[in-house]
Amino acid sequence: MEVNPANVRSGGDKLSATASEVKGIRVPPSDEASDGLKGFATAAALQPAADSMRSSLSVAAGRYDEMGQLLHRSADSYEDTERGNTKSLSELAGTQMSSMGDLNSAR
Numbered sequence: 652m653e654v655n656p657a658n659v660r661s662g663g664d665k666l667s668a669t670a671s672e673v674k675g676i677r678v679p680p681s682d683e684a685s686d687g688l689k690g691f692a693t694a695a696a697l698q699p700a701a702d703s704m705r706s707s708l709s710v711a712a713g714r715y716d717e718m719g720q721l722l723h724r725s726a727d728s729y730e731d732t733e734r735g736n737t738k739s740l741s742e743l744a745g746t747q748m749s750s751m752g753d754l755n756s757a758r
Contacts, residue, residue, distance in 0.1 A: 656726035663722030670715035678704045 681697035688694035 656730050659722050659726040659729075663719040663726070666715050666719035666722065670712045670719065673708055673712040673715060676708050678708065 678701050681701040685694040685697045688697070
């Protein structure tokens with residue numbers, strides 16, 4: 652498996668898409684179930700459970716979204732570093748070659 656900026660970004664896109672999917676998960680209103688459970692302790696627990704589920708889905712979606720953004724930033728940073736290193740290596744090689752002097756005047 653090759654790791655390169657394009658496939659790191661692709662992974663980031665997939666994580667961002669997953670965040671969108673998680674954000675779209677519907678938590679049914681607790682009253683849809685609690686009406687049929689009147690008098691049971693379960694009925695009273697449904698609203699806090701629904702609230703917890705909404706909160707958990709929001710946190711999970713946020714984490715997926717953040718991981719997607721981190722992968723994009725990592726790919727960008729890698730490319731920026733590579734461009735910088737290429738320039739530095741080119742300059743270094745040029746300087747080293749120049750230090751040999753004029754090869755045409757050598758006998």
